[in-house]
Amino acid sequence: MATALIYDGEMTSHKLLWDDPLCKIEVPDRLTVSYEALVRSGLADRCVSIPVREATEDEILLIHREEYLEKVKKTPHMSVEELKDFSLQFDAVYFHPNSYHCAKLAVGASLQLVDHVMLGKVKNGMALVRPPGHHSTHDAACGFCTFNNVAIAAQYAKQTYGLQRVLIVDWDIHHGQGVQYCFEDDPSVLYFSWHRFEHSTFWPNLSESDYNAVGKDQGAGFTVNVPWNKVGMKNSDFLLAFCHVLMPAAYEFCPELVLVSAGFDSGIGDPEGQMRATPDVFAHLTHLLMNLAGGKVCAVLEGGYNLTSLSQSVCQTVQTLLGDPNPRPDNLDSPCKSALESIQCVRWAHKQYWSCFRHAANLPEGQISTKPVGLAKEEEESTVKKAKECVWPEPPKRVAPLVRTAVLLSDDSVCPEGCERLTSSDSPDPDVVNELRENFLKGDGDREALSALTDLITFMEKMEKNEICNGLAVVRDITMAVTCVVQQVTKAPSNRVLVVCVGDGEVPSNITGDGKTLMVQVGCRETKRSDHKSYIPVCLTKGCSDLSGFIQAVFGLLLPMGYEFNPSLLLLVRMPGSDVCDRMWQQLTGLLQSLAKGHMLVLMQAGENSCVSPTASSLLGNPAPPLGRLQAPLPQDVEEIERLRLKLQVDWKLLQNTARDARRSDEV
Numbered sequence: 107m108a109t110a111l112i113y114d115g116e117m118t119s120h121k122l123l124w125d126d127p128l129c130k131i132e133v134p135d136r137l138t139v140s141y142e143a144l145v146r147s148g149l150a151d152r153c154v155s156i157p158v159r160e161a162t163e164d165e166i167l168l169i170h171r172e173e174y175l176e177k178v179k180k181t182p183h184m185s186v187e188e189l190k191d192f193s194l195q196f197d198a199v200y201f202h203p204n205s206y207h208c209a210k211l212a213v214g215a216s217l218q219l220v221d222h223v224m225l226g227k228v229k230n231g232m233a234l235v236r237p238p239g240h241h242s243t244h245d246a247a248c249g250f251c252t253f254n255n256v257a258i259a260a261q262y263a264k265q266t267y268g269l270q271r272v273l274i275v276d277w278d279i280h281h282g283q284g285v286q287y288c289f290e291d292d293p294s295v296l297y298f299s300w301h302r303f304e305h306s307t308f309w310p311n312l313s314e315s316d317y318n319a320v321g322k323d324q325g326a327g328f329t330v331n332v333p334w335n336k337v338g339m340k341n342s343d344f345l346l347a348f349c350h351v352l353m354p355a356a357y358e359f360c361p362e363l364v365l366v367s368a369g370f371d372s373g374i375g376d377p378e379g380q381m382r383a384t385p386d387v388f389a390h391l392t393h394l395l396m397n398l399a400g401g402k403v404c405a406v407l408e409g410g411y412n413l414t415s416l417s418q419s420v421c422q423t424v425q426t427l428l429g430d431p432n433p434r435p436d437n438l439d440s441p442c443k444s445a446l447e448s449i450q451c452v453r454w455a456h457k458q459y460w461s462c463f464r465h466a467a468n469l470p471e472g473q474i475s476t477k478p479v480g481l482a483k484e485e486e487e488s489t490v491k492k493a494k495e496c497v498w499p500e501p502p503k504r505v506a507p508l509v510r511t512a513v514l515l516s517d518d519s520v521c522p523e524g525c526e527r528l529t530s531s532d533s534p535d536p537d538v539v540n541e542l543r544e545n546f547l548k549g550d551g552d553r554e555a556l557s558a559l560t561d562l563i564t565f566m567e568k569m570e571k572n573e574i575c576n577g578l579a580v581v582r583d584i585t586m587a588v589t590c591v592v593q594q595v596t597k598a599p600s601n602r603v604l605v606v607c608v609g610d611g612e613v614p615s616n617i618t619g620d621g622k623t624l625m626v627q628v629g630c631r632e633t634k635r636s637d638h639k640s641y642i643p644v645c646l647t648k649g650c651s652d653l654s655g656f657i658q659a660v661f662g663l664l665l666p667m668g669y670e671f672n673p674s675l676l677l678l679v680r681m682p683g684s685d686v687c688d689r690m691w692q693q694l695t696g697l698l699q700s701l702a703k704g705h706m707l708v709l710m711q712a713g714e715n716s717c718v719s720p721t722a723s724s725l726l727g728n729p730a731p732p733l734g735r736l737q738a739p740l741p742q743d744v745e746e747i748e749r750l751r752l753k754l755q756v757d758w759k760l761l762q763n764t765a766r767d768a769r770r771s772d773e774v
């Protein structure tokens with residue numbers, strides 16, 4: 107199924123007609139450079155292009171007040187002087203005679219996207235629109251925004267398709283206070299936003315942007331604010347906010363649709379945000395969301411004012427929506443203390459609403475959130491200049507291998523649709539064959555076992571050459587297969603393999619401590635209580651059959667460690683007799699593909715044929731079915747996960763989720 111791209115050059119006609127230092131960054135070029143970058147990279151051609159339309163008045167009135175609409179409706183007939191006066195009523199806004207038309211197109215484009223996704227005509231998509239929307243409120247334009255595109259889209263989706271749960275992820279660097287106000291008492295819309303806050307000294311300077319604004323009445327718990335109190339946040343800080351805050355709550359919420367207020371002013375080089383997220387991080391944010399809501403993700407452009415950063419980030423987002431493998435998340439730093447403080451505060455503020463945060467730590471000592479640290483005006487100007495001058499390498503091209511999913515099955519089983527059977531090299535390297543025979547078959551001549559192992563090696567080689575993205579191998583002896591793959595892959599000096607074993611059972615004991623292999627086993631028996639840094643058993647009371655516990659372990663431990671370890675290959679092992687259900691298994695398969703450029707080999711035991719086709723489906727990039735609304739994880743499992751997290755975070759910085767963790771490991 108396709109990815110939609112919605113764009114219309116008409117929306118570039120909205121522009122500033124007078125001098126205004128506050129508004130001058132919101133330029134028509136934002137749209138054209140983004141679109142042109144998509145065309146130049148061939149991404150636009152791979153999307154289905156959907157025409158925009160004007161939103162109807164009724165649609166605008168889903169969110170806005172009639173009086174406000176009537177006022178905006180008059181703007182096409184105003185003179186420049188009148189437009190200027192009208193704009194001054196609002197905070198950081200300009201109107202042009204064509205603004206009303208463009209604003210209706212921006213809303214209409216968002217609704218077109220929702221319709222196409224909800225009707226299953228496309229699987230996901232992005233709308234490139236102007237003016238943006240997330241700051242506008244029911245009766246006011248604000249912060250370059252006229253109508254609240256995403257809020258209208260959410261309300262429209264609820265009404266038109268009877269949705270009960272919509273997730274809005276606002277990764278723009280400003281707080282979408284307009285969206286927050288629309289849904290603050292509505293439990294059917296979960297609104298997540300991170301934003302530059304600096305203890306309320308940054309625009310729009312609202313106390314309700316802080317972590318303790320969680321929603322009201324019925325909607326308490328359904329507003330999640332992550333305030334950034336310092337500029338310069340990096341990829342690791344943003345990824346942590348997803349792993350330790352958004353994703354656990356989102357899985358618990360189980361949305362039927364995900365709307366993204368996709369502003370790229372959180373990206374590096376942006377004069378407004380002054381953050382340092384590189385374009386590739388947006389591929390990861392997008393990817394993490396793509397397993398929610400059966401993959402129904404609609405991204406709608408908000409801010410983004412560094413044209414280079416913006417266009418590169420838009421490309422990363424769209425390419426991920428298209429299903430291409432993610433780039434490797436290189437050079438993740440440790441999260442910064444201020445980010446951890448914020449994350450700790452949000453988790454604490456939400457512990458009574460979401461069972462995934464029930465064990466969250468207390469607030470950091472000494473009321474951090476009240477001391478303002480705003481910059482002096484001159485200082486601010488020089489940092490804006492610095493942000494603009496900031497340089498970063500252009501993200502490398504992401505090439506999708508010709509073969510997405512190859513399978514190695516016994517001859518009598520059918521190849522799942524869309525996959526390719528692995529063609530083994532006719533003449534395997536005799537040295538390799540001898541080595542395998544000696545290492546694994548103790549010199550005996552079991553031909554079938556030998557050819558299974560040489561096939562696995564062919565698999566690895568093809569993945570390394572990027573001829574194949576991922577694959578599935580059904581083997582007779584799991585332990586032997588794991589040992590063989592690990593040994594083969596780690597021969598190359600720069601390779602690293604993350605082995606994720608799902609289910610109980612004996613795992614290879616030859617995993618060495620050379621730092622090239624990391625093995626995590628999730629099961630219910632602690633096979634070996636290990637002090638081995640490379641082998642991490644995670645024991646859950648009900649093993650892999652308890653969805654909430656499992657999800658907690660995935661976002662609290664597995665993914666952060668995976669990101670930090672940054673493997674070149676992922677080996678996902680389904681231990682024989684594992685009780686993991688298809689849905690959880692598919693979710694895991696989907697989520698882990700964000701690592702290692704999607705190079706994942708799944709190993710399964712011969713005879714367990716029923717899970718071949720669900721696995722293949724996930725490897726092919728089909729979204730996993732939702733898990734349903736999750737119950738609270740078992741307290742003893744939460745404790746076990748927390749015990750592990752505390753122990754491991756000394757070595758794995760991305761496991762940190764409190765400021766205390768940062769201090770502790772600084773001391774080490």
Ligand code: X5A
Pocket residue numbers: 128198238239240241249250251278280309369371378408409410
């Ligand atoms: C959509 C957006 C920013 C407004 C900044 C006003 N608006 N200082 O990014």
Ligand code: ZN
Pocket residue numbers: 278279280369371408409410
């Ligand atoms: Zn913004």
